[in-house]
Amino acid sequence: EIVAAIEAALAVGPLVGRHVLVTSGPTHEPIDPVRYIANRSSGAQGTAIAVALRDLGATVTFVTGPAAVPAPNGVAVVRVETAAQMLAAVEAALPADAAVMAAAVADWRVANASGQKMKKHGSGQVPSLEFAENPDILSSVSKGLMRPKLVVGFAAETERVAEYAAAKRLRKGCDWIVANDVSPQTGIMGGTENAVTLITEAGAEVWPRMGKDAVARALAARIAASLA
Amino acid sequence: EIVAAIEAALAVGPLVGRHVLVTSGPTHEPIDPVRYIANRSSGAQGTAIAVALRDLGATVTFVTGPAAVPAPNGVAVVRVETAAQMLAAVEAALPADAAVMAAAVADWRVANASGQKMKKHGSGQVPSLEFAENPDILSSVSKGLMRPKLVVGFAAETERVAEYAAAKRLRKGCDWIVANDVSPQTGIMGGTENAVTLITEAGAEVWPRMGKDAVARALAARIAASLA
Structure with missing residues (x-):
């Protein structure tokens, strides 16, 4: 914590301020109370991006769901569980010069979530879950x-x-989309590498497959150039 | 690995053999491909039980779902993801002198799971999930x-x-049930302590709240006494 604060105070880099x-x-x-719907995002790519932006001098607010990888030092961490909580945390964190929305937000929540553990009654009875669309945070x-x-x-x-x-x-009305193929055979979701296509107003750039850290540094450099 | 093998070879204790x-x-x-239904089991209690049984000299086969805590050394680890895979692994592990079924197995699976990521189409359309009852492994x-x-x-x-x-x-036709209250306010699911009621043919024993390691040692000692 102290080291991070000192590093921030001494920071040089294109994103200082x-x-x-x-x-x-x-x-x-x-x-x-015991069951939930999840997705295979580990938080590895978002965490690497927060680190890369921090290393270029940015003040980073890091809003994270329950990720498998630990949150980085030297950033302001806000922990949430649901999409609704994430939207509230994102709104509270604005204004910002840039927003990188790397979370894998659930598209739907369970509209009829139960306060008690649902029981299995045997004889083929199954639960009936009703879904509601979550707020679209990116939009x-x-x-x-x-x-x-x-x-x-x-x-x-x-x-x-x-x-x-x-x-x-x-x-969605965003400026760029970082797109990737999360088919199970790619090993990207939950893995250490990423194969990204960057979509901008100018078109699609297919980046070579590389480590998530390298993707993060490349993206942070592009963000710094865009804000310069 | 080597240390565990030597310890096993030198093992003394009521469960040797x-x-x-x-x-x-x-x-x-x-x-x-990216979404799944999960539950809040960390695997902490099951892992502690495997360790306690191992420490009493037992040969332990440890069939584990995707747990938050690492699997112990000195046991045969079989990793699975779904209830159907767990049943197959359990059947393959028999015969055994005792079985301790501590996994939080999903009661239901999604019968119409999709091979492609389900898309959000906007305008309030929500997915329709059909559930099927999972095999009852304990039964x-x-x-x-x-x-x-x-x-x-x-x-x-x-x-x-x-x-x-x-x-x-x-x-279910089992001999004992280790019951606990996983209401969120207890902090038990995902926590380090457990408050257990042991149900046997003789009735219900309410154990004091204690660490999951202590619950595991008490249960392993009872298992050793039962098999003696």
């Missing part, structure tokens, strides 16, 4: 009154990655 | 042809703990 919001990790949506930030100058979204796809991501960029 | 099967951790049930072991002499089940309840657990013991 800039506030960047980074979201990371999965969200968990409760079904009942909300991109179209909000407090919109950062640069908003970067993420797209985790299993098919037609660049096509879906380009459509997502327009629909 | 006994094979005990322990299941532990949550199971994850896929919804699509299957308790009533199976390869039934261990002692079968210990677990019950995680949020209300009427002893009553529900005693009914579960009869329904």
